[in-house]
Amino acid sequence: MDNDGHLVYPGLLTSSAQDKLTQSLEHIHSLDVIEGHEPNRFSAEYDSYLEEIITHPQMLDLVVKVLGKEVRYDHCVSLNRPGGNSGIGWHSHGYAEDNPNLGFVRIFFYVNGFKMDDGGLKVVPGSHLFRDARIQARSDADLKTGWMVNKHHPITGQPLSIDQLSVLPGTVILVWTHAAHAVTPRRESSGTRWTVVYAYRNPGKPSGARWISPEYEKKHLLDSTSPLKDFITLY
Numbered sequence: 001m002d003n004d005g006h007l008v009y010p011g012l013l014t015s016s017a018q019d020k021l022t023q024s025l026e027h028i029h030s031l032d033v034i035e036g037h038e039p040n041r042f043s044a045e046y047d048s049y050l051e052e053i054i055t056h057p058q059m060l061d062l063v064v065k066v067l068g069k070e071v072r073y074d075h076c077v078s079l080n081r082p083g084g085n086s087g088i089g090w091h092s093h094g095y096a097e098d099n100p101n102l103g104f105v106r107i108f109f110y111v112n113g114f115k116m117d118d119g120g121l122k123v124v125p126g127s128h129l130f131r132d133a134r135i136q137a138r139s140d141a142d143l144k145t146g147w148m149v150n151k152h153h154p155i156t157g158q159p160l161s162i163d164q165l166s167v168l169p170g171t172v173i174l175v176w177t178h179a180a181h182a183v184t185p186r187r188e189s190s191g192t193r194w195t196v197v198y199a200y201r202n203p204g205k206p207s208g209a210r211w212i213s214p215e216y217e218k219k220h221l222l223d224s225t226s227p228l229k230d231f232i233t234l235y
């Protein structure tokens, strides 16, 4: 995770979790968009199964392994991509550029997986180490001749390169928020790629992506009997 900027757990989600997640994501997809309360951006507030995952013991165990004990929940966004979806160009996200001790991790649940040329995630190993919140390019060629030019992996010394992933259904992928990433278009003939992302961070700086409604913020996600309550403050 720290060398590459991402970590893939192939087929980690059980088939029952995959089924429930698909139902939840179909539900989110079917809801009307209300200005300021877009269901896809506030997915956990619209679906109790998606909400339960924020504090699932295995999820928090994973988050604590990556970020340490001081963690905050940041957002839960559905990233469903129907056939014909255009994907997204190269970009990174920002958080605490001036303090490498503050981490921000995105945990993607690729419920029905993807192929590299069909709604597939692309990454640049080592790119997260530059902590650059402004990486942007429309194509692989633009990234190679632009941001990547003359850059080497700060740990291995190798020239940076693009990794095109293909993953099984039920795959979970962790990505440090500053990593360069992009998504290939979904083929017209393919069904919807069902995906949800959970983001967590170390507290210390304001987060630009913190899609939590003021009402939801008042809700106690960990009940008073949870052993995790003593060391995790989710908000």
Ligand SMILES: O=C(O)CCC(=O)C(=O)O
Pocket (backbone or CB within 6 Å): 079, 088, 106, 108, 121, 181, 182, 183, 195, 197
């Ligand atoms: O849809 C995806 O696979 C990734 C979307 C993305 O770039 C993000 O959520 O940060």
Ligand SMILES: [Fe+2]
Pocket (backbone or CB within 6 Å): 091, 092, 093, 181
């Ligand atoms: Fe992104």
